[in-house]
Each structure stands twice: as structure tokens, then as C-alpha cells.
Amino acid sequence: MKDWTKVATLNDIPPLGSRVVHTTHGEIALFRTSEGEVFALRDKCPHKGGPLSQGIVFGKKVACPLHGWNINLEDGNAVAPDVGCARHYPVKMEGETVYLSLTEDRGQRTEHHEDRR
Amino acid sequence: MKKMKLVMVGNGMAGVRTLEELLKLMPDMYDITVFGAEPYPNYNRIMLSPVLAGEQGIQDIILNDLDWYQQNNITLHLNKKVVRIDRLKKIVYAEDGTEAEYDRLLLATGSNPFILPVPGKDLQGVISYRDIQDTNAMIAAAEKYKHAVVIGGGLLGLEAANGLALRGMDVTVVHILPWLMERQLDQSSSRMLQSSLEAKGLKFLLEKQTQELVGGPDGRVTAVRFKDGSEIPADLLVMAVGIRPNTALAESAGIYCNRGIVVNDTMQTYDPSIYAVGECVSHRGTAYGLVAPLFDMAKVCANHLARMGIARYQGSVTSTKLKVTGIDLFSAGDFTGNDNTDEIVLHDAAGGVYKKLVLQDDKLVGAVMYGDTTDGSWYFQMIRDGKNVAEIRDHLLFGQSHLGNSGHLGQSSAASMPDTMEVCGCNGVCKGVIVKAIKEKGLFTLEDVRKHTKASASCGSCTGLVEQLLASTVGGAYTPALNMTKTMCGCTELTHEEVRQAIDAQKLISIPQVMQALAWSTPNGCASCRPGLNYYVLCAHPRLARDDPQSRFINERAHANIQKDGTFSVIPRMFGGVTTAKDLRRIADVADKYNIPTVKVTGGQRIDLLGVKKEDLPKVWADLDMPSGHAYAKALRTVKTCVGSEWCRFGVQDSTQMGIDLEKQLWKMYAPHKVKIAVSGCPRNCAESGIKDVGVIGVESGWEIYVGGNGGIKTVVAQFLVKVKTHDEVMEYTGAFLQLYREQARYLDRTVHYVERVGLEYVKQQMVEDAANRKALYERLLYALQDEKDPWAKDNVNQREFEALEL
Numbered sequence: 001m002k003d004w005t006k007v008a009t010l011n012d013i014p015p016l017g018s019r020v021v022h023t024t025h026g027e028i029a030l031f032r033t034s035e036g037e038v039f040a041l042r043d044k045c046p047h048k049g050g051p052l053s054q055g056i057v058f059g060k061k062v063a064c065p066l067h068g069w070n071i072n073l074e075d076g077n078a079v080a081p082d083v084g085c086a087r088h089y090p091v092k093m094e095g096e097t098v099y100l101s102l103t104e105d106r107g108q109r110t111e112h113h114e115d116r117r
Numbered sequence: 118m119k120k121m122k123l124v125m126v127g128n129g130m131a132g133v134r135t136l137e138e139l140l141k142l143m144p145d146m147y148d149i150t151v152f153g154a155e156p157y158p159n160y161n162r163i164m165l166s167p168v169l170a171g172e173q174g175i176q177d178i179i180l181n182d183l184d185w186y187q188q189n190n191i192t193l194h195l196n197k198k199v200v201r202i203d204r205l206k207k208i209v210y211a212e213d214g215t216e217a218e219y220d221r222l223l224l225a226t227g228s229n230p231f232i233l234p235v236p237g238k239d240l241q242g243v244i245s246y247r248d249i250q251d252t253n254a255m256i257a258a259a260e261k262y263k264h265a266v267v268i269g270g271g272l273l274g275l276e277a278a279n280g281l282a283l284r285g286m287d288v289t290v291v292h293i294l295p296w297l298m299e300r301q302l303d304q305s306s307s308r309m310l311q312s313s314l315e316a317k318g319l320k321f322l323l324e325k326q327t328q329e330l331v332g333g334p335d336g337r338v339t340a341v342r343f344k345d346g347s348e349i350p351a352d353l354l355v356m357a358v359g360i361r362p363n364t365a366l367a368e369s370a371g372i373y374c375n376r377g378i379v380v381n382d383t384m385q386t387y388d389p390s391i392y393a394v395g396e397c398v399s400h401r402g403t404a405y406g407l408v409a410p411l412f413d414m415a416k417v418c419a420n421h422l423a424r425m426g427i428a429r430y431q432g433s434v435t436s437t438k439l440k441v442t443g444i445d446l447f448s449a450g451d452f453t454g455n456d457n458t459d460e461i462v463l464h465d466a467a468g469g470v471y472k473k474l475v476l477q478d479d480k481l482v483g484a485v486m487y488g489d490t491t492d493g494s495w496y497f498q499m500i501r502d503g504k505n506v507a508e509i510r511d512h513l514l515f516g517q518s519h520l521g522n523s524g525h526l527g528q529s530s531a532a533s534m535p536d537t538m539e540v541c542g543c544n545g546v547c548k549g550v551i552v553k554a555i556k557e558k559g560l561f562t563l564e565d566v567r568k569h570t571k572a573s574a575s576c577g578s579c580t581g582l583v584e585q586l587l588a589s590t591v592g593g594a595y596t597p598a599l600n601m602t603k604t605m606c607g608c609t610e611l612t613h614e615e616v617r618q619a620i621d622a623q624k625l626i627s628i629p630q631v632m633q634a635l636a637w638s639t640p641n642g643c644a645s646c647r648p649g650l651n652y653y654v655l656c657a658h659p660r661l662a663r664d665d666p667q668s669r670f671i672n673e674r675a676h677a678n679i680q681k682d683g684t685f686s687v688i689p690r691m692f693g694g695v696t697t698a699k700d701l702r703r704i705a706d707v708a709d710k711y712n713i714p715t716v717k718v719t720g721g722q723r724i725d726l727l728g729v730k731k732e733d734l735p736k737v738w739a740d741l742d743m744p745s746g747h748a749y750a751k752a753l754r755t756v757k758t759c760v761g762s763e764w765c766r767f768g769v770q771d772s773t774q775m776g777i778d779l780e781k782q783l784w785k786m787y788a789p790h791k792v793k794i795a796v797s798g799c800p801r802n803c804a805e806s807g808i809k810d811v812g813v814i815g816v817e818s819g820w821e822i823y824v825g826g827n828g829g830i831k832t833v834v835a836q837f838l839v840k841v842k843t844h845d846e847v848m849e850y851t852g853a854f855l856q857l858y859r860e861q862a863r864y865l866d867r868t869v870h871y872v873e874r875v876g877l878e879y880v881k882q883q884m885v886e887d888a889a890n891r892k893a894l895y896e897r898l899l900y901a902l903q904d905e906k907d908p909w910a911k912d913n914v915n916q917r918e919f920e921a922l923e924l
Contacts, residue, residue: 005924007922007924008922012917012922014666014667014917015667016641016667016668017666017667019917019921019922020921020922021921021922021923021924022921022922022923022924023924024924027921028924030922034640034641048681049683050681050683051679051683054671054674054675054679054683055644055671056644056647056648056667056668056670056671057667058639058641058642058643058644058647059639059640059641059643063643063644065670065671065679066679066681067575068644070644081568081569100924102924
């Protein structure tokens with residue numbers, strides 16, 4: 001069972017944008033794609049800890065504002081050839097309401113995705 | 118939907134590169150089957166010379182291992198030579214009977230070495246130099262035999278000879294012409310090359326024509342006999358006299374060939390289902406034997422196989438580099454010259470340096486360099502771009518002087534650097550790391566190296582060094598990106614100029630409109646093209662296009678400059694660098710109230726508050742009650758001034774007031790990159806106008822205006838544009854120049870890059886000589902600025918940007 005908590009409505013997050021959520025797990029970034037999907041990552045780039053929430057969102061990726069690493073929103077993995085992973089949290093939508101779980105989504109987490117280009 | 122079937126014949130570099138490009142564009146469009154006549158997966162053919170020389174092993178030069186084919190679901194038939202194509206049934210047949218149906222067929226059959234039709238050509242020990250098998254045969258022969266003869270003094274022949282000599286053989290190179298590498302070198306540079314190779318122990322017989330190859334009783338070659346009757350011993354004979362496109366299969370299937378499989382600009386043969394790439398191809402009458410053009414073809418072909426239909430191959434200018442350790446040689450373009458060309462030559466025989474540049478109508482058309490090839494890539498770029506070099510003609514021969522300006526100890530020659538020396542000062546990358554990555558990961562482009570090593574990926578000042586490392590490691594395979602046709606990013610095949618033109622002509626006023634009209638390959642672009650497009654639509658259609666904050670870099674969304682810890686820096690506007698006690702008191706109060714840890718004076722004469730939390734930004738701005746300093750934006754940053762005639766005993770003009778007026782007019786101006794201006798009140802130039810985008814210097818009789826200076830990565834002195842008499846003229850010329858830059862520069866190009874690209878003469882024609890155009894430019898700038906708002910003003914702040922959510 002996941003600890004779903006209501007965090008926002010879809011309208012709170014701009015399309016191709018993000019919002020920061022203060023949580024007991026530290027800051028978590030919610031991202032919204034152009035298709036209206038929402039993803040949650042710990043707001044820290046695996047490279048040098050940059051705030052991913054401040055990056056540019058495109059497709060299902062975000063570009064870190066500090067040094068431009070691209071991070072996959074679906075699993076937190078850096079796009080090759082960079083290697084690293086930002087913690088990924090499950091999100092579910094019910095209508096326009098966004099629910100977040102603080103149980104880290106280990107099932108989808110893989111260490112290397114070098115062939116994602 | 119049933120997938121289409123793509124069959125590729127030939128498993129070499131051009132073909133596999135096409136598949137890689139195709140998989141990037143459309144990973145699931147085709148079921149792919151590959152036939153290769155060799156028993157190896159795709160390997161880096163140009164690295165055969167280092168293998169022969171014993172510097173690398175076969176495993177090191179494999180580009181795509183068997184896993185790669187498997188991971189991409191490619192059916193691979195190794196050791197199977199395709200012998201027949203049935204174009205009616207669309208089936209190919211291999212020698213052993215294996216067959217494969219196709220919807221699209223890609224021919225990448227490469228080339229065959231040309232074998233001299235002399236008696237004895239079929240003897241044992243007579244080989245060509247083309248693939249791993251030949252290389253292994255040479256390595257084996259070097260262990261058993263002593264005398265090697267290489268026929269052909271071209272690129273390949275010399276690399277073979279060098280490798281065999283390194284393996285201990287006594288090597289003689291036989292060449293029919295009076296000098297070596299006649300297609301790449303002129304006589305002077307060729308003689309220097311020959312001496313260097315002779316010093317390494319190679320022997321040369323020039324202007325010698327082979328009569329026959331003499332065999333011994335065991336059927337192995339023993340000697341070469343020449344037309345003049347002389348003879349030399351040979352236990353191994355390597356023919357390296359050229360290659361011929363391998364068109365046998367295509368011809369047998371009735372596909373039109375003429376010294377190569379004839380293709381159009383989309384790499385399609387006369388059979389519309391059949392494409393061809395690589396050395397087997399004849400495009401506009403030319404067959405290419407170097408790898409760089411093949412990669413260009415691969416990209417175009419993949420685009421059409423993916424049914425995107427927007428790329429064209431229009432031929433390539435090639436350059437050459439010899440991969441013989443210790444020899445630096447570079448040539449490109451038409452270096453022979455003719456009655457209509459001029460030459461600039463430097464020939465230092467004792468110093469071992471030779472440079473020849475060939476110019477026609479003030480454009481560089483060819484270059485040969487020996488001994489010092491530092492600027493090879495730079496010259497090559499100018500040849501390909503057809504750049505007018507009239508303005509730099511007098512120092513052209515001395516190269517790009519700013520190459521190694523900062524961050525790498527002023528080094529400008531990669532060859533002389535030790536492996537442990539840092540090339541990229543931003544990311545701390547050493548030469549050894551870069552060379553290793555190029556070799557092991559099979560990198561060919563600057564972009565590849567940047568992605569894998571981060572070298573030159575930040576400030577870019579070491580780009581020249583990285584290019585040299587690429588050129589010396591992969592030789593002729595390295596081709597610098599064509600400056601004039603650089604695509605905007607991976608999302609499109611269009612150049613910045615083409616995109617801007619379309620935005621203008623089709624009146625595209627939003628990013629989605631641009632992406633739709635210009636068939637962007639990604640649903641919403643990338644972090645590289647979106648900010649550029651946002652700027653382009655706003656610049657082309659001021660007061661009509663709507664800004665898209667989500668396509669701006671965070672600094673321009675939060676209107677402050679992000680720092681390494683995620684906090685921001687705030688720099689309020691102080692017009693002309695002039696402030697008041699009242700403003701300073703308020704700044705001090707704000708610093709106290711918000712516990713701002715660092716207060717610093719900037720290089721541009723402003724005050725910087727560092728370490729402000731994002732959620733505090735709107736409150737800080739409100740309390741400061743000063744306009745935004747735009748110290749975070751691609752926009753006018755500051756107008757730096759000296760004291761000027763109001764106070765200074767040397768001042769001849771009121772530079773402070775001039776600076777204030779310029780800044781008040783331009784302070785909300787966005788641009789392709791940041792813009793810095795300075796105004797000095799006399800030629801002592803205390804405001805450092807010589808290294809600014811626009812530098813104004815007061816003189817007794819008026820003002821001098823300089824443009825395109827830069828004090829950053831490359832220190833570049835601004836060039837004199839014009840001298841004017843009045844205050845209003847300074848405003849107009851400055852505005853007009855900046856508008857020209859705004860309308861024509863590529864996003865993220867500073868004025869220095871823009872002026873370098875179009876030339877100062879062009880800028881002068883546009884806005885000094887053409888008064889009407891100058892006024893029109895200035896008008897357009899003022900019109901665009903009318904609608905710009907202060908992003909710090911309370912009404913313009915988007916609160917949602919700054920507020921966090923709570924759980």
C-alpha cells in the first residue's frame with residue numbers, strides 16, 4: 001500500500017513546468033509534461049545537486065539548470081553518456097488532482113540506461 | 118502495423134552509421150537485416166594504420182560489437198557475400214543461398230583496391246591494404262620476411278609503409294609520380310614529408326613504373342622489376358594505388374552506375390526502393406574515399422529512410438591528415454592554384470614548417486600545412502564556408518591567435534602537450550582522457566567528444582585544441598561542423614538562419630507554430646532550441662508574439678541569477694553606474710532584512726546581493742524599489758562609464774551622462790546573448806570600451822564607436838565602426854548596430870561571433886553607409902522596446918513561480 005497524499009491540482013503546475021513541494025523527505029519537484037502527465041523527482045541533480053525543478057522541461061526530460069544534464073522524468077536516470085540517478089517518487093492522478101507517495105519507487109529504478117538516446 | 122523490411126548490403130562504417138542515424142530518428146520503423154562479407158562486426162577502418170603500427174589491437178577498433186546488433190534487433194549475416202538482387206521480387210541472395218526480402222534496400226558495398234594489371238599480380242605475398250585480413254597478412258609477413266615494397270605513395274601507401282617499418286621490415290615505397298601524396302600536397306611540402314619519412318628509415322623510389330612482379334619457385338613474390346630494367350627484392354608487396362567503387366552487385370542488378378552507383382541528393386539510386394551510401398557511390402560525379410563525407414551521406418540517407426524527407430546531400434569538401442606519429446600534415450581544398458588564385462606562403466625548411474594558403478577573390482580555397490597544423494581546422498572551416506577573408510588577409514597565415522587564450526596555460530598546439538596536461542580548464546579534462554575516449558568509444562565529432570568527456574562543453578575556449586586532438590587521432594575522418602549550415606539542434610535539420618527566415622516570412626508568433634510549420638522532430642523541442650525559438654519569435658514580431666516563460670532558462674524566468682547552491686543573486690539597475698545615498702541605504706537595509714550573506718561590487722559597476730532564496734525574490738525587489746539590472750538575462754547588462762568631463766581633468770566628453778542615456782533607452786532590450794556597453798570620456802578609455810559589445814570613446818570633436826569587443830573567454834578587441842559628432846548620433850548608431858545583431862545573430866552568439874561571421878564591412882554597409890536602413894533599424898528597436906516591462910515591478914511578477922507547495 002502506498003501512502004498517497006494529495007499535493008496539488010494539475011492547474012498548480014504550468015505545462016512544461018514544475019513546482020517544488022516541501023516534504024519530510026526534503027524538497028521534491030513535480031513536473032508536468034505537455035501531455036499533462038505529472039512526475040516527481042527529488043529536487044537534486046545526481047551531478048552536483050542542482051535544483052531540477054528550475055530546469056527546462058521537454059518531452060519526458062528535464063535539463064538541470066546548473067550544468068545541463070538531462071534527466072529522465074520517468075525514472076530519474078541521467079541521459080547517456082552521463083550516468084546517475086535522481087530519486088524518483090510515484091505520482092497518481094485522479095481527475096485533476098495530483099497525489100504523491102513518499103515511498104521511493106525502487107521498482108522502476110535501474111542503475112544504467114546507457115542506450116537511451 | 119506490419120513493419121517494413123530494410124536490408125543492408127555491406128557492413129562497413131557508412132552503412133552502419135546510416136542505421137545508427139535511422140534508429141535515432143525512427144527506432145521501430147523497420148525490421149533490419151545486414152549482410153557483411155567480412156567475418157567482423159562494423160569496425161573503424163581508418164584505425165587500421167595504428168593496428169598495423171602496433172599502437173592498437175583489433176578489439177580496440179570495433180565500433181559496433183555483436184551486442185549492438187542484437188540490442189537493436191538487427192539480423193546480422195556475417196561472412197555472407199550478397200551476389201544477386203531480384204529487383205522485381207525485391208529479394209537479395211547471398212553466395213550460400215541465404216535470402217532476404219526487402220521493402221527498402223541499402224547498398225553500402227564500399228570500394229575495392231585497384232590492382233595493377235602487371236604480370237605476377239597473383240603471386241603469394243602480393244596484397245592490397247583494405248581490411249583486417251590484409252592488415253593481419255602484413256603483420257604476419259613482417260614476422261617472417263625482411264623486404265617490403267609498397268607500390269603507391271599516397272595516404273594509404275605511406276601509412277602501410279610506416280606500419281611495416283615499425284614492425285621491423287626494410288620498406289621501399291615506389292611511386293610513379295615525381296612527388297608523394299600529389300593529390301594532397303604540393304611539391305615543397307611533399308619533399309619535407311619525404312625527408313621526415315626517410316629519417317624514420319623508409320626508402321623511396323620516385324618516377325618508377327612497375328613492369329612485373331617476379332616470383333620464386335614456391336610461388337611467392339621475390340622482386341619487383343621496373344620499366345627501366347632495374348630490380349629490387351620484395352618478400353611482401355603491398356599495392357596501394359587507389360580504390361574503385363565496388364559496383365559489381367549493383368551493375369549485375371541493372372542499377373545505373375558510372376564510376377560508382379549513381380545517386381541523387383537524397384542518396385537514392387535509379388531504383389526508388391534502393392539507396393546507396395559510402396565509397397560505392399557516385400554523387401554529382403564524385404566518389405569519396407574519406408570517411409567524413411560518408412557520415413554526411415549517412416545522415417541524409419537515414420532522414421529519407423525515416424520518411425522525413427527534408428535532408429539533402431550536396432557534396433563535401435574534404436581535408437586530409439596523415440596518421441603517422443610525429444608527422445603533422447594537413448591539406449584541404451584546391452591547394453594547387455591557377456591563374457586566378459594568389460598564394461601566401463611561409464617556408465622554413467630548417468624549422469620544418471611549411472604553410473601555403475591559396476586564395477581566390479579574397480576567399481580561401483585551399484591550404485597545405487606541414488610541421489605546424491594548429492590552424493588546419495580553422496582554415497578548413499573558412500574554405501567550406503567560403504568566408505571572405507579580405508579583412509584578415511594580412512595576418513591570415515599566422516593563424517587564429519586567440520586559440521589558446523585562457524584556461525589551458527596558453528597552449529595552442531595539442532601535439533606538443535603531454536597526456537597529463539589539462540585541455541579543458543572548466544571541466545578538468547586532460548589530453549590523455551580525451552584521446553582515450555576518441556579511440557575507445559569511436560568518436561568522430563566535436564559534439565561526441567563534448568558529450569562523452571565534457572571537454573570544451575562549457576566555455577568552449579579549448580574547442581580548437583579538442584578539434585586538433587580529434588584531427589590527429591582520427592585523421593581525415595574528422596570534419597568540423599560547417600559553420601554556415603550548422604543546424605539549430607538535434608530537433609531539426611534547419612539552420613538558425615532558415616528558422617529565423619521562416620518565422621519572419623510565415624509570421625510565426627509562437628513556439629508551437631514554429632515547430633509545426635517547420636516539422637520539428639520532437640514534440641516540444643529541447644532545452645537548447647526552445648530558448649532560441651522564444652527569442653526568435655519575440656524579436657521578429659515584437660508586441661505580437663507572446664513570451665513563453667517555460668522556454669526561458671531559469672534566470673530569465675526568476676529574473677535573478679541562479680547560483681551553485683540553488684539560491685539567486687540580485688543586481689538592481691544603476692543607470693550608468695551612478696547611484697545615490699538613498700539607494701545605497703535601501704540596498705543595505707534589504708541586505709540586513711533578508712540576511713543576505715554576500716554583497717559584492719561587480720565588474721560592470723553594479724552591486725550584487727548574493728545568496729537570496731527564491732521565495733524571497735519578489736519581496737527583495739519590492740523593498741529595493743529599484744528596476745531590474747537584468748544581470749541574469751540575455752539582454753543589455755550594463756553601460757559602464759568613466760567619470761568624464763563633469764569632474765575629470767582629462768575628460769573631453771560627458772561620458773557619464775552619455776552612459777545613463779544609453780542605458781535608459783536600452784535597459785529592457787533582450788538580445789541573442791548578453792550585451793555590455795561602455796562609454797569613456799577621453800581616449801585614456803578608463804571604462805574599457807575596447808572590450809565591450811559596443812564601446813564608445815569621447816574625443817574632443819565627438820565620439821568614436823567600436824563594436825564586437827569581448828573581455829571574456831576570448832579577449833577580442835572591439836573594431837572601429839564609425840566616428841560621429843553628436844549625442845543623438847551615438848544613440849542612433851548604437852541602437853542600429855544592436856538591432857542588426859538582434860535580428861541576424863544566432864541565439865547565444867555574442868556580438869564578437871556575429872561580427873566575425875558576417876564581417877565588419879557588411880555591418881558598415883548595413884548601418885553606416887546606408888542611412889535609411891540605419892534609421893529603420895533604430896526605429897524597429899525603439900518600437901520593440903516600447904512594450905517591454907520591468908520584470909521586477911509588482912504587477913509583472915508571477916507569484917506562482919516563487920511559491921512552493923506544502924505536503
